[in-house]
Amino acid sequence: METTATNPPLRFVIHHLHPTSARLRFLKSPAGRVIFPTPLPALSELLEEYDIPSATATHPAPFLRQLCATLQVEPHELTIVNGFRLWVDTPGVTVPVYW
Template identity: 40%
Template sequence: MIESLADPFQNHRLLLFYKGDISALTLFLQQASGSVFFPEPLPPLSEALEEDEDAPAGKVSVHPAMLLSTANQTLQLDNDLLRIEAGFAEQVDAPGGVITVYMARFTLLDPPHLLMESRNCKFRTLPELRGRPPAEMELLRRAYVKMMEG
């Protein structure tokens, strides 16, 4: 079955973050709903697949650039504010099928707090996000490790 291109996020999500090049300050963008995934939270009962576990094959995937373009339109952002972070594509086993999560990084020198607050979103540190569902916390951990290694 080929997923619909009308809804590229059906089986994909973006994790948006800011990382300071000098200070290494790391912030994740959180929606008013509490989720750190865009455009919508992971479904209830989702579980992060083990890092060495392959997801079932058979679906055509959407390129992360298309997801980024959709996120920019949804959040009304200029196309140069975010870029896909290469090498991060984590998979989640969800009730509706496997969801692939990509990361996109804000390219500004400083986090755009006011801009994102006007979009009902806030930047949060990893400790501020404690208490999120287990799948979200595991993906945040993996994202943080990826950022610190890269």
Template identity: 35%
Template sequence: MTDLSVFNHHRLLLYYKGDISALTLFAQQANGSVCFPKALPALSEALEEDEVESSKITMHPAALVNVINRILRLDTDLLRAEPGFSEQIDAPGGIITVYMARFTVLDPPHKLMSKLDCCLKTLPALRGRPPAEMELLRRAYVKVMES
């Protein structure tokens, strides 16, 4: 199994939250997507809670974080899987489960993200993304603010 193949039906949202200021920033790729390592397919839609398909076999988000660390060549302690966040997206190729990972650094890693051809943005700055991504970001923001 190649590193990218684990992301055929999984994605990660990467975010930073300041412990003191509560500043919340989401990572965005150069192509505009907030999903890593690749964007959601066109025509994807976020499933509502009553539409979610349960599966007996799931990928643990920490395993996905390990793979994204290798793909992006990040230090292994830079990202931590966010417990309790798992959203399903109905996509043309099947269900995609999206998890979140939080940057564990004190200050936003703007320079690092810039080197990866990515950036960190606030939720309002991400307006205009496809509807499935906007709904994911809304749900992620609610989760971050509640924790």
């Protein structure tokens, strides 16, 4: 599967944790999804375990900047939660999902 601007090799779940309470809100697209920038394809499945091939590891920073531009937010307004990454098996590629 080719990596393009509309088909990046990873996805994001975006949330806002209120700084003075335990309130947690998830950003949803107009279509009601919580996976950005594009939805996962049909038949996607969460993997319980996944060994990362070192040659194919992708750093999320460039894609996070691209997502900020798409959502029209400043880069300092979104950060990646350290240690939170899930792997999803999709037709043709295994996709990391960052929080």
